[in-house]
Each structure stands twice: as structure tokens, then as C-alpha cells.
Amino acid sequence: MKLKQDKQRILILGGSGFIGNALYKELLSYFEVYCTYCHQHGAFSENQVFFRYCAEEDSLFLLLNEIQPTIIISAFHGSNQALFEAHEEIVNYAMLHFNCTVLYISSSEVFDGKFQHPAFEDDAPLSASASGKLKISIEKLLLEQIPAQTAILRLPFVLGINSPEIVHLRQCIRHAATFDVYPNLVISATTINKVSQQIHFIVNKGSTGIFHLASNDMIHHEDLFMEITSKMGDKMPIFKSIYRRNEDDYQAILPKKNKLPDTHQITVSQVIEECSLKEEIISIK
Known part of the structure; x- marks a missing residue:
């Protein structure tokens, strides 16, 4: 409507x-x-x-x-x-x-x-x-x-250069600190x-x-953050694997009925590319 x-x-x-x-x-x-x-x-x-x-x-x-x-x-x-x-x-x-x-x-x-x-x-x-x-x-x-x-x-x-999760990941990379990942958790992202x-x-x-309002595809939580990290540079945090179930746990939502035009859609690979760019200065208008 x-x-x-x-x-x-x-x-x-x-x-x-x-x-x-x-x-x-x-x-x-x-x-x-x-x-x-x-x-x-x-x-x-x-x-x-x-x-x-x-x-x-x-x-x-x-x-x-x-x-x-x-x-x-x-x-x-x-x-x-x-x-x-x-x-x-x-x-x-x-x-x-x-x-x-x-x-x-x-x-x-x-x-x-x-x-x-x-x-x-x-x-x-x-x-x-x-x-x-x-x-x-x-x-x-x-x-x-x-x-x-x-x-x-x-x-x-919801990720992004200055998103809380990516800011935390960068801090863990800098200090070689622990970053939690979920190998069996299947998610969509944006x-x-x-x-x-x-x-x-x-x-x-x-x-x-x-x-x-999600990506058209899915990825395991662990793979998402490992791929983002690998694109950021050579340094890595200490990835701590957390298992909540023995089998894959889907917490992914996907667009199907109300898909937006192609220019307003996104894929996991595009999320990874954007999140691995250089940090921006956060400003408040």
C-alpha cells in the first residue's frame, strides 16, 4: 500500500x-x-x-x-x-x-x-x-x-566501519585480544x-x-569475521569459538516477498568489503 x-x-x-x-x-x-x-x-x-x-x-x-x-x-x-x-x-x-x-x-x-x-x-x-x-x-x-x-x-x-561490533574487532586486533565467534551460527548481514x-x-x-532488510545470502558467523579480519591486514585477534549447538543454528532472515530493487539489495561479500575499509571519523550533525 x-x-x-x-x-x-x-x-x-x-x-x-x-x-x-x-x-x-x-x-x-x-x-x-x-x-x-x-x-x-x-x-x-x-x-x-x-x-x-x-x-x-x-x-x-x-x-x-x-x-x-x-x-x-x-x-x-x-x-x-x-x-x-x-x-x-x-x-x-x-x-x-x-x-x-x-x-x-x-x-x-x-x-x-x-x-x-x-x-x-x-x-x-x-x-x-x-x-x-x-x-x-x-x-x-x-x-x-x-x-x-x-x-x-x-x-x-548490522555492521559498518564504525559499528560497535567492527570497532570492537579492530580493538581486539590491535591488542591481540579475544574476539568471540560462533562457528555453527548461520546469519545474514547488512x-x-x-x-x-x-x-x-x-x-x-x-x-x-x-x-x-538483510543480505540475499548467508554466512557462518565465524567465517564472516575471519574474512573481514583477513581483508583488514595481516594481524589477527584471538578468535574464541563458542558452540551453542552441535548442528547449524540459523538466525538468518532473508528477503523474499518484499524485495527492494536491485540497487537497494546487498550481499554478504559487499558487507565484508565495506566493513574492511579504513575507519571513518564519527561525527554528529
Whole structure:
């Protein structure tokens, strides 16, 4: 379904986080963008389009009514109860504003109770973790209450030059420290740059539904980080192999039904190439 394209006012909940801030930088030049941050941070508190909001302490009602967003991107963290109640407030707002679309950043965790096969968009979620169960409950809330206004964006491993996992890998390489790898864990992956471009495309098209914003192929967790490391140089960390099962454990999501155009797709080899490039200086606009 495509919604009518008016002037879009975007509110990114969690705009100070890894994913939220990348989206802010991607969308800022094209839309009227506002963000939230929770913990005090000078760079954000001094930015006039950033609003302080903590799910455990604040009601979203006043902020939503002040900004009047036409697109809400949910990429924030908090306690399980606070997050669910915040999304109930989002639903209440969207039910009163039919021109508002909600983009919920979910993840492969909604399938962590399954481990024999990769998961596609139409597969029924099943989680064994508290985090995965929460995401399932929020997905269900949005899809049942405001289905025509909801886009569920499930992410796999999200890497990138300045992603927490790659920064940690580089530190382990420098100090010959231990880096955990999972030889039997089969995953899909993507980069923060590709995710930002994909979500920009979804916003432009006004698309709703369930999307798996992941690579078109899979790789073992251990192989992924060994290949990234080998492309970075000759030094290696101490890879510590962790086995959770004797057989392969699939925590991979793959796009099938709602595939984006070829230019907005990615492969594991492209993820490896991007993650092995030189480090960039992290900047906050």
C-alpha cells in the first residue's frame, strides 16, 4: 500500500543511537526531521531538532502532539513495559492521524526460537528470548491495530566501519585480544549505510508491510569475521569459538516477498568489503 505523499515530517525515536543517528543523517537533507535522545549528551541537547525523551520517565503523547509527525520511526530502547506502552501511545496517535505511517525497527530476534531454517517475511515469528518476545508483541500490536499504516523493518546483523561490533574487532586486533565467534551460527548481514538507504527508499515510496532488510545470502558467523579480519591486514585477534549447538543454528532472515530493487539489495561479500575499509571519523550533525 502507498500513502498519499504530502510534506513529510519525520520523528525518529532513538535518534541518538547507532541506527537512529544514521537515519537522521540520511534523511535530514530531504525531509523535516526531528529526533529523540534519552541520556544527556551535549551534541544532542544543543541541537534544536533533538528532544529529550526516555520511555521509562516520559509520556510520548505531548511530544507527538507538538511535532505532529507524518512518519514515526521507532528505533529506541528502554524497559520492556515502557517500550510496549510507548508503542501503544504511537498506535493511539496514528489512529487519530490517518496520514501517519509507523516504521518499526525490529530484528531477526523475533525468530530466535527457530534454528533449523532461515526465516522469510511471511514466516510466523517464534522467540525464546525476552527481547525477541517483546519485538513480537510490538509487531503484533502495530499489525493488528494500524496495519495499513505500519512498516515492520526486520534487521539482521548490522555492521559498518564504525559499528560497535567492527570497532570492537579492530580493538581486539590491535591488542591481540579475544574476539568471540560462533562457528555453527548461520546469519545474514547488512551495513548501516545500506539500511539507511533502504529505509529512505521505503519512506519515499510510502510503503507498508513486512520487510527483511538483510543480505540475499548467508554466512557462518565465524567465517564472516575471519574474512573481514583477513581483508583488514595481516594481524589477527584471538578468535574464541563458542558452540551453542552441535548442528547449524540459523538466525538468518532473508528477503523474499518484499524485495527492494536491485540497487537497494546487498550481499554478504559487499558487507565484508565495506566493513574492511579504513575507519571513518564519527561525527554528529
